[in-house]
Amino acid sequence: MTEYTAEGGHGAVPTEGVPTGSGTTKGSWPLYEVFVRGKRGLNHVHVGSIHAADAEMALHNARDLYTRRNEGVSIWVVLASDITASSPAEKDPFFAPAGDKVYRHPTFYAIPEEVPHL
């Protein structure tokens, strides 16, 4: 008997004997990462990705997918393959230089309590 359970949103699906893919791409449209500015004054924030034949189509599709309810006033799309990223590990030595510089934080400095506005 195939094992099945409630997985994901709408419930019962099989969990055994389900192939999970080889990771090979079949010449589909390239992948774009999508960044949305929620409103004026905020940074663009990564919201997800989208496939499109070109950048212009990526913008249109991203609008339809990620801003159906006024979630954005501006969208950036970037080819996923153009992104350069640091390594993801949290204990990454890449971020070590910031680790021992406590004097960069205001709380490092003891100031007498009676001194105002500091």
Next chain:
Amino acid sequence: MTATLDEQELQGRFEDVIAADQRIEPRDWMPEAYRRTLVRQIAQHAHSEIIGMQPEGNWILRAPSLRRKAILLAKVQDEAGHGMYLYAAAETLGVDRAELTDKLVTGKQKYSSIFNYPALSYADVGVIGWLVDGAAICNQVPLCRCSYGPYARAMIRICKEESFHQRQGYELLLAMVNGTDAQREMVQESTNRFWWPSLMMFGPPDADSPNTSQSMAWGIKRHTNDELRQRFVDMTVPQAEALGITLPDPGLAWNEERGHYDFSEPDWTELQAVISGSGPCNAQRIAHRKRAHDEGEWVREAAAAYARKQESRR
């Protein structure tokens, strides 16, 4: 030797992140079984959203008013969006959307059993929003805290939109039960058909669901099938009362001692049958999806050719 030690250290870090209730992100090391479980779950979740457009989509051209038509169109469009958010999340695990679509139309991956039931009347649009999206909300809210970051974030977006789905369905039913006797009868008849399949959406009883415990240990699943089913029943009974309709279960009764409603056991052989392909609409759903995909082939090719041409002119 060092390779095994490294593996152990990586495994240790992975477990620390899970234990601290933090999120695993795409480029983190993760156990292969964790990755596979997520690909399977997210892909089949995405397929469910996509196939889930069909039962209600069938009614868009026959909506009783422009208002209902605009609402239904927006709802079905949301479901397409849910599918896209989820395919995007699955792709962060190193699979390709085109391959997942291929696995859906060739039947190697499945979608939820509930979408193999037909929508036979416009009351079904209301009942699907109320019960099916309602059950989906019960399943999906805990997934907003799933240990895999991209899946959790997709679920947060989805849950915000599901609330509209459930409320538009319930409002439609309210309009119908305040209408004619025939309309009230339609609501009751539709509820009778969808009640048991909705309970089956939570999967088999916990005792028959051995994979659940591993998914819970990984922070992918947060509550068991039976817990979520009970939560759904408790939420739904007063909603049915407010509509003035009955739920088709003579065993349904408030249990003072447990502080929950008791209810009868769904027919698990039916769930088995529907999942393994013998539901009322299984073949039709896949045939429709495959046709839509095949008919879109020339559009995908033309757009790619146009993009290449534009690129060469730059």
